Amino acid sequence: MNKPPNNTLGYILKGYPRISETFISNEILLLERLGFRMRLFPMRHPREDFCHDSVKQIQAQVDYLPTEILLDFPRLLLPNIFLAVKRPAQYKHGLSLAYSRYKRTANLATFKHLLQAGYLCNSHLLKDTSITHLHGHFAHSPTSVTMFAALLSGRPFSFTAHAKDIYTSNSEQLREKIRLAEFVLTCTDYNRKYLEDISDGLDTPIHCIYHGIDLKLFSPSIKHTICTPPYKLLTVARITEKKGLPTLYKALRILKDDGLQFEHTLIGDGDDKNAILRLITELGLDDCCHCLGTRTHKEVLKQFEKSDLFVLACEIADNGDRDGIPNVLVESLAMGVPSLSTNVSAIPEILIHGKTGITVEPSQPEILAQQIKEIVTNHSLRDTVIQGGFAHTRDHFDNRSLVAEIGAIFDKQFAVNSSPVC
Numbered sequence: 001m002n003k004p005p006n007n008t009l010g011y012i013l014k015g016y017p018r019i020s021e022t023f024i025s026n027e028i029l030l031l032e033r034l035g036f037r038m039r040l041f042p043m044r045h046p047r048e049d050f051c052h053d054s055v056k057q058i059q060a061q062v063d064y065l066p067t068e069i070l071l072d073f074p075r076l077l078l079p080n081i082f083l084a085v086k087r088p089a090q091y092k093h094g095l096s097l098a099y100s101r102y103k104r105t106a107n108l109a110t111f112k113h114l115l116q117a118g119y120l121c122n123s124h125l126l127k128d129t130s131i132t133h134l135h136g137h138f139a140h141s142p143t144s145v146t147m148f149a150a151l152l153s154g155r156p157f158s159f160t161a162h163a164k165d166i167y168t169s170n171s172e173q174l175r176e177k178i179r180l181a182e183f184v185l186t187c188t189d190y191n192r193k194y195l196e197d198i199s200d201g202l203d204t205p206i207h208c209i210y211h212g213i214d215l216k217l218f219s220p221s222i223k224h225t226i227c228t229p230p231y232k233l234l235t236v237a238r239i240t241e242k243k244g245l246p247t248l249y250k251a252l253r254i255l256k257d258d259g260l261q262f263e264h265t266l267i268g269d270g271d272d273k274n275a276i277l278r279l280i281t282e283l284g285l286d287d288c289c290h291c292l293g294t295r296t297h298k299e300v301l302k303q304f305e306k307s308d309l310f311v312l313a314c315e316i317a318d319n320g321d322r323d324g325i326p327n328v329l330v331e332s333l334a335m336g337v338p339s340l341s342t343n344v345s346a347i348p349e350i351l352i353h354g355k356t357g358i359t360v361e362p363s364q365p366e367i368l369a370q371q372i373k374e375i376v377t378n379h380s381l382r383d384t385v386i387q388g389g390f391a392h393t394r395d396h397f398d399n400r401s402l403v404a405e406i407g408a409i410f411d412k413q414f415a416v417n418s419s420p421v422c
Contacts, residue, residue, distance in 0.1 A: 007414045008037040010131040010155075012120075012146045014138050016042035016062065017055040019294055020238055020268075023187075023211040023327055023399075024137055025055045030403035032059055036410065039131055041065055041120055043142060053297070054214075065145070066119060069112045080118035083152065086126070090152050091118070097151065105170050113141060117148030125153040133157070133182075133413055139165040143177055150180075156417055160185040161195060163324040163345070164242075171198050178204050182413055185406065187211050188324045188346030209406055212399030213330050217297065218304075220336030220390070225383050227308035229261035230288075231376045234307040234337070236300060236328040239270030242321045244313030244342065246279060250365035251313070251372060253283045260373055264289045265303060300328075304335040309376055312341040315362035325350050330397045333357065333389030338375055338382050340368075350397075354381075356389040 009031070017025050028038055038060035044067055066072030084091040098114040101107075125131055132155060136146030139161035150157035158181050166174070166186075175198050178184055183205040186192050192208040199206065233252075237243040245266075252264055266276075266289070273291070280289050295303075304310075310332035316322045322345045329350050332339045341347050342362040351357030358375055360367045375381060 006130050007132050008039055008128070008130040009410060010039045010041060010125070010134045010149075011060075012134065012136045012142045012149070013040060013042040014142050015044035015046060016040055017046050019047075019296075022054070022297070023213075025058065026214065026399055027211075027403055027406065028060060029054055029058050030400060031407055031410075034404065034407045036407065037130070039063070039124070039128065041124070043067060043116065043145065063124060065116045069115070076115040076119050079122035080115055083118045083122040083126075086122070087152065090154070094118070094148055094151050098148070101173060101176070104172055109141065110144065113144040114148050116145045117152055120145065120149045121152040125149065125155065131155065132417060133410065135159060135410075138162055139174060139177065140169055147177055147180055156182045156413065158183045158185065158413070160187070161191060162187055163191075164321040166191055166194065167320040167322055174198055175200065175202070178202055178206070183207060183409060185209055185409070186324075188349055190346035190349065191324055207405075207409060209402050210325065210397055211327055211330075212397045212402040213327060213334060213393070214400075215334060215394065215398050218301070218331045218334040220334075222305060222336075224308060224336050224338065225386060226379060227376055227382075231260070231262040232306055232308045233262055233264040233372070233376075234267070234303050234310050234332075235264070235312060236267040236303075236310075237270075237312060237326070239266075239268050239273045239276055240321075241272065241317040242314060242323060244315040244362060245272070245276050247315065247363050247365050247368060248311065248313040249276070249279055249283055249285060249289065251369035252285055252289065254365060254369040255372060256285065256288065258369070258373070260376075262288060262376075265307075266291045267293070267295050267300060267303065269294045300331075301335070304332060304337055307332075307337050309372065310337050310339040311368075311372060312339075313362065313368060314342045314344045314347060316344060323347065329357070330393055334393040334397070336386050336390055338385045339389065340371055340375055350392070352388070352392070355385065356392045357385050 040060045040062045043065050066075045098110050101110045134146050134150050134155050134157040136143035136159040143159040146157050178199045179202050185207050189208050195206050314323045325346050339357040343359040344362050351359050353359045
C-alpha cells in the first residue's frame, strides 16, 4: 500500500545497524513493506562489521549525525549558526529548553543534543519537507535530539521507550519528553504503567506494543521435549550487569558440584566480558562453559536447534537499568526451547510461570540451579512449557501484526497533521 508522497517518517536512532537491536531494523523493514517512506538519522555508526540479512533489505536513506562534540564541533557549529539566522525564534526556544534541562541534571550532553538537532534540521529537515513526523528510538539521547529537532523544524514527534533508557533517565526530563510528544510507544505493559506514573495526568497517549519476532524465521525444526546429559544450556545476552551472568555461573558451579552433566554456551559481548571470562575460570567451569562472542541470526538459530534449555538470570543493576522483555526469550519459545529467567520487570509477561516458562527470584544462584535441574529432567514440565510458550509467542509476538499496529498509529498521526510543513 502506497502512502501519500508528502509523508516520510524520520527515525532518529542511537546507532544503526546494531546486531543487538534487530527489533528496530525489523520494524523499519516492515514499515517500509506497509508503504511507509523512511529516512534514518543514526547518532553512531555500527559497532560490528557485519549485519543481519534483513538490514540489507531496507531501502531508507541513512544519514549519520556528527557524534563527537570535540572532533565534530566545526561540522556542528556552522549549520547551527545558519539555522539560528533562519529561525531565530525557534532557536532561542531550543536554547532555553536546553538550559532548563541542563539546570536539572548538570549534564552538558543536552547542549550536544541541541547541536545535533540543529545540524539535522538545517542539513536535512529544512531541505526535505516530505519528512512530516519525527520518531526517536530510545527515550534518552535519541529522543532528546528528536525533541529538539521537532522544536526547531516545526515537526511533531513521538518516541519509543525500551528499558535502560527509561529506568536510568531523570524522571522530570522524561516527563517533559512525554508532555511534548504526540504519543509514546513502549514494548511492555510494565513500562507503560511506569511511564503513566511519571506522566502524572498528562494526556499524551502511551501505547504498549511488544517488539515481536519474525515467526517464519524462528520456527522449530526439532522437538526439545526429551533431553539427555550432557544437557545443552544456552544464553544469548549483552555481557552487562543487568543480565545477571555472575549469578548464572555460580548456579552452574552448584550444578557441577551436584554431578549434573551439562555444556553451557554464551553468545554475546559487552563491557563486562573480561570479568565474566575470569569468573568462569575462577569457578572451574572452563571445561563446560564457552563464550562465542557476537553471532548472526543464522548462527543463533543453529544454537537454539541443539539446545535443551535457554536461561537468563536478569536482575536490576545498581543504576536502575533492567530488561524489558529480552527478545531472545521470545525467540527461544518460538523455537520450542523451554526458557528459564527471573521475575524482573516485564519478563513474567512472556514467561508465565509453569505455563510458558519458569521464573525465579533474581540473584539467587541456589534456586536458579534447582530450577535448571528441574526443567531439564522433568519431561512433563518441559512438554507443558514448550507447548504453552510456543502458543503464547504465536498469539502475542508476531512482529508483522505488531508493526501493523505501529503503522496504524503513524497513519492516524499523518491524518491529524496533514497540513504542509513550512
